[in-house]
Amino acid sequence: MTQHLELVQSLRQAGHRLTPQRESVLAVIADSHEHLSAEEILARVRKRYPYLNKSAVYRSLELLTELGLVTLTDLGHGRVEYELHRHPHHHHLVCRKCKSVQQIDHRLFQNLQKKLESDFGFRADLDHFAIFGTCRKCSTRTAKNPKRHSH
Amino acid sequence: MTQHLELVQSLRQAGHRLTPQRESVLAVIADSHEHLSAEEILARVRKRYPYLNKSAVYRSLELLTELGLVTLTDLGHGRVEYELHRHPHHHHLVCRKCKSVQQIDHRLFQNLQKKLESDFGFRADLDHFAIFGTCRKCSTRTAKNPKRHSH
DNA sequence: ACACTATTTGCAACTGGTCGCAATTGCATC
DNA sequence: GATGCAATTGCGACCAGTTGCAAATAGTGT
Numbered sequence: 160m161t162q163h164l165e166l167v168q169s170l171r172q173a174g175h176r177l178t179p180q181r182e183s184v185l186a187v188i189a190d191s192h193e194h195l196s197a198e199e200i201l202a203r204v205r206k207r208y209p210y211l212n213k214s215a216v217y218r219s220l221e222l223l224t225e226l227g228l229v230t231l232t233d234l235g236h237g238r239v240e241y242e243l244h245r246h247p248h249h250h251h252l253v254c255r256k257c258k259s260v261q262q263i264d265h266r267l268f269q270n271l272q273k274k275l276e277s278d279f280g281f282r283a284d285l286d287h288f289a290i291f292g293t294c295r296k297c298s299t300r301t302a303k304n305p306k307r308h309s310h
Numbered sequence: 311m312t313q314h315l316e317l318v319q320s321l322r323q324a325g326h327r328l329t330p331q332r333e334s335v336l337a338v339i340a341d342s343h344e345h346l347s348a349e350e351i352l353a354r355v356r357k358r359y360p361y362l363n364k365s366a367v368y369r370s371l372e373l374l375t376e377l378g379l380v381t382l383t384d385l386g387h388g389r390v391e392y393e394l395h396r397h398p399h400h401h402h403l404v405c406r407k408c409k410s411v412q413q414i415d416h417r418l419f420q421n422l423q424k425k426l427e428s429d430f431g432f433r434a435d436l437d438h439f440a441i442f443g444t445c446r447k448c449s450t451r452t453a454k455n456p457k458r459h460s461h
Numbered sequence: 462a463c464a465c466t467a468t469t470t471g472c473a474a475c476t477g478g479t480c481g482c483a484a485t486t487g488c489a490t491c
Numbered sequence: 492g493a494t495g496c497a498a499t500t501g502c503g504a505c506c507a508g509t510t511g512c513a514a515a516t517a518g519t520g521t
Binding site: 254255256261263268270271275279280284290291292293295 | 375376384403405406407412414418419421422425426430431432433434435436441442443444445446449
């Protein structure tokens with residue numbers, strides 16, 4: 160939980176207030192080592208603050224993402240997932256057809272990331288990235304049998 | 311409109327039916343040279359088919375995207391935007407803080423795209439991509455004055 | 462400890478998008 | 492041009508997430 164403390168510090172340093180709501184959202188994320196959906200976060204937070212409102216959770220998550228303390232990934236499952244920002248990170252290849260998710264190493268992105276920073280001064284959040292496309296299986300399958308597509 | 315015809319062909323070839331709903335969604339997208347939100351597409355389609363249901367539009371768009379005829383971009387404005395798939399394409403750098411959008415050349419992605427295909431057999435839809443992060447202006451600003459962040 | 466005020470929260474209404482299912486329809490075959 | 496049936500649509504309920512606004516409160520200064 161020293162991590163938790165650090166996070167609280169970053170928040171305050173960036174000029175934001177530390178409310179019990181934010182504190183508990185942070186705690187939940189810091190304590191978990193998996194991806195969490197907003198819904199799951201809300202449920203866990205409510206164990207400590209039963210009446211906490213969902214907009215508070217969403218607003219906290221938005222802020223934490225903006226501050227770079229939390230990463231957000233849309234794996235195309237209809238809900239966004241949050242995770243404490245840890246280094247280094249993996250990325251995801253998400254197949255639009257079969258919805259499979261494949262992890263890839265973060266180093267694949269380093270060149271691009273550096274180039275964006277040097278050319279445009281843009282600090283890309285490429286720490287936890289989802290790329291959509293068609294996986295090997297689905298590419299070959301559709302080439303043979305146009306009609307079939309699983310889901 | 312020859313383009314429109316080609317699109318219809320691709321649809322049929324992939325084993326899908328050509329319904330008036332799909333046809334009009336396609337026509338609207340093919341006729342427009344800007345990004346269109348689903349809502350805008352729905353509105354335009356209704357000029358021809360006044361009672362067309364929104365789910366039909368969404369389902370058509372999903373299909374067209376899957377077939378690669380249409381590209382979909384989430385610029386973080388709370389709504390996804392659709393566009394006819396034209397080559398070559400630009401990409402977008404979206405600042406999480408000031409929400410500004412900056413276009414960049416598609417060639418920045420070619421290496422990555424090739425690598426994903428050769429290493430994983432994954433055909434990434436990198437034709438129209440949005441990368442989130444912090445733009446130059448916002449990086450320097452937050453370093454100086456932690457509190458300020460426009461929106 | 463108290464007052465002040467900008468930030469944050471709770472609430473409830475709203476929005477964009479999805480889903481299950483019954484009714485309809487494109488199109489292949491006769 | 493009629494038949495059959497799987498693909499597709501319409502519908503309404505639903506879901507995740509957002510927003511505007513009035514009420515509450517963290518943190519600053521006294």
